[in-house]
Amino acid sequence: MVDSREIRRVPRFAEISEAALERLCQKASKRNLRRGEAVFFEGDPCTHFHMVLEGEVKIFKVLESGREIILGIFRAGDAIGEVAILDGAPYPANAQAQAPTTILTLPTSEYLALLENHPEIARSIIRDLSLRLRAMRVRVETLSESGMQSRIALLLQSFARELGSEQEGGLLVPVKLSRAEIAGMVGARIETVIRIMSRWQKEGLVSSHEKGFLIENLAVLEGLAAGEN
Amino acid sequence: MVDSREIRRVPRFAEISEAALERLCQKASKRNLRRGEAVFFEGDPCTHFHMVLEGEVKIFKVLESGREIILGIFRAGDAIGEVAILDGAPYPANAQAQAPTTILTLPTSEYLALLENHPEIARSIIRDLSLRLRAMRVRVETLSESGMQSRIALLLQSFARELGSEQEGGLLVPVKLSRAEIAGMVGARIETVIRIMSRWQKEGLVSSHEKGFLIENLAVLEGLAAGEN
DNA sequence: CGCTGTCTTGAACGTCTTCAACCATAGTGG
DNA sequence: CCACTATGGTTGAAGACGTTCAAGACAGCG
Numbered sequence: 001m002v003d004s005r006e007i008r009r010v011p012r013f014a015e016i017s018e019a020a021l022e023r024l025c026q027k028a029s030k031r032n033l034r035r036g037e038a039v040f041f042e043g044d045p046c047t048h049f050h051m052v053l054e055g056e057v058k059i060f061k062v063l064e065s066g067r068e069i070i071l072g073i074f075r076a077g078d079a080i081g082e083v084a085i086l087d088g089a090p091y092p093a094n095a096q097a098q099a100p101t102t103i104l105t106l107p108t109s110e111y112l113a114l115l116e117n118h119p120e121i122a123r124s125i126i127r128d129l130s131l132r133l134r135a136m137r138v139r140v141e142t143l144s145e146s147g148m149q150s151r152i153a154l155l156l157q158s159f160a161r162e163l164g165s166e167q168e169g170g171l172l173v174p175v176k177l178s179r180a181e182i183a184g185m186v187g188a189r190i191e192t193v194i195r196i197m198s199r200w201q202k203e204g205l206v207s208s209h210e211k212g213f214l215i216e217n218l219a220v221l222e223g224l225a226a227g228e229n
Numbered sequence: 230m231v232d233s234r235e236i237r238r239v240p241r242f243a244e245i246s247e248a249a250l251e252r253l254c255q256k257a258s259k260r261n262l263r264r265g266e267a268v269f270f271e272g273d274p275c276t277h278f279h280m281v282l283e284g285e286v287k288i289f290k291v292l293e294s295g296r297e298i299i300l301g302i303f304r305a306g307d308a309i310g311e312v313a314i315l316d317g318a319p320y321p322a323n324a325q326a327q328a329p330t331t332i333l334t335l336p337t338s339e340y341l342a343l344l345e346n347h348p349e350i351a352r353s354i355i356r357d358l359s360l361r362l363r364a365m366r367v368r369v370e371t372l373s374e375s376g377m378q379s380r381i382a383l384l385l386q387s388f389a390r391e392l393g394s395e396q397e398g399g400l401l402v403p404v405k406l407s408r409a410e411i412a413g414m415v416g417a418r419i420e421t422v423i424r425i426m427s428r429w430q431k432e433g434l435v436s437s438h439e440k441g442f443l444i445e446n447l448a449v450l451e452g453l454a455a456g457e458n
Numbered sequence: 459c460g461c462t463g464t465c466t467t468g469a470a471c472g473t474c475t476t477c478a479a480c481c482a483t484a485g486t487g488g
Numbered sequence: 489c490c491a492c493t494a495t496g497g498t499t500g501a502a503g504a505c506g507t508t509c510a511a512g513a514c515a516g517c518g
């Protein structure tokens with residue numbers, strides 16, 4: 001049982017009928033996770049629809065080679081594991097809370113029924129999938145760059161564009177990422193990320209803070225992103 | 230003016246009403262392209278919906294660094310540039326025929342109207358987007374692998390899974406790819422791809438033919454894909 | 459025939475990885 | 489309170505690997 005106003009705030013369900021909303025409130029539930037707790041694991045059958053209400057969820061995968069890659073980080077308003085529901089496959093990756101997180105869950109059957117009866121939800125799904133596809137394209141571009149400097153610069157740039165806010169001293173990006181996580185996103189080893197980023201720090205390009213990054217010299221960073229050495 | 234049977238064969242339009250089909254036939258047209266001809270360019274406003282009826286279309290991008298990356302190769306039944314229509318943005322990449330190709334085109338307005346009036350088309354779009362998202366995820370996994378051997382092996386594997394057919398002597402993959410194109414897909418230089426693949430050829434692992442590849446020793450290739458050196 | 463595009467090979471170089479060690483901090487249990 | 493453990497960050501040195509540049513082979517095609 002979930003409060004109806006809370007559900008209305010989710011873009012996906014903003015426009016459904018009162019009756020459907022009522023039913024949703026009864027069928028849905030909330031789940032609170034501590035940092036590090038798993039939402040689901042790769043290979044699990046997907047029995048529920050999940051949507052992040054608050055916090056951060058990391059979707060990642062451990063390749064056969066042992067390398068851990070991060071496929072994405074999802075925040076409030078993002079659905080996770082949705083594709084798996086749509087095509088009935090098991091989850092292709094793991095999901096884990098990165099911070100204290102609350103998640104809305106809904107049985108798969110309810111989700112599919114809702115989708116069946118409310119064509120307008122399909123539009124919302126299409127919009128989301130389009131956005132994710134774009135994000136993945138950017139990711140592929142990042143990973144295709146040969147120099148690690150470029151890759152990391154491109155990654156920071158994409159976060160900056162999405163979530164950055166002007167601040168005295170530079171562009172503040174409120175994304176808490178460990179060096180290991182950055183490594184997982186750009187396809188590098190931790191040490192490489194550390195070396196590059198501490199050089200940047202020394203050069204006054206980017207500095208790391210408790211809750212994110214401060215890009216102090218965007219112009220130079222963009223130069224690095226474009227492949228200038 | 231396009232033949233209605235031809236349109237019915239497109240999964241996207243398989244279930245629309247007779248009336249809508251009739252209108253579609255009038256509004257749609259076909260375009261024949263020779264190898265190398267462009268379908269559209271990055272940055273173009275997207276005025277038409279495009280679907281590949283026959284042939285192969287390469288979607289690629291030239292990064293600021295000068296590196297050319299291939300985002301995907303699309304075949305009969307695949308829509309291209311669809312996301313750009315849905316979110317009204319200009320094309321994010323270039324599209325070029327890789328072989329003699331015929332494409333079905335439909336004005337954007339017609340496409341959107343059709344989508345508006347036929348909710349079932351949305352399901353088809355969602356299915357396609359899901360598939361593409363999965364393909365992109367595989368791509369990201371490939372690019373995240375550190376060794377070039379693994380990356381190329383993973384690429385071949387994914388093509389093999391999708392299009393491979395058992396043959397005497399191994400698994401035949403009917404995909405014509407130049408070394409440069411493989412390089413563009415795995416984020417490597419041409420020379421690296423050549424060196425690795427000619428080694429494989431010598432070792433009797435994979436051989437290149439006129440119209441594709443023959444994987445002669447799948448087991449070993451899979452080992453390489455998993456990071457064994 | 460000469461041209462263009464794709465493929466190929468070699469050698470030098472630079473970068474990233476690898477392995478190993480170390481520091482700081484925070485949380486845990488005796 | 490301290491030893492113990494875990495986690496995240498850091499640094500150095502050695503070597504592997506991919507890139508880069510340069511050159512040439514080969515085929516198809518005007």
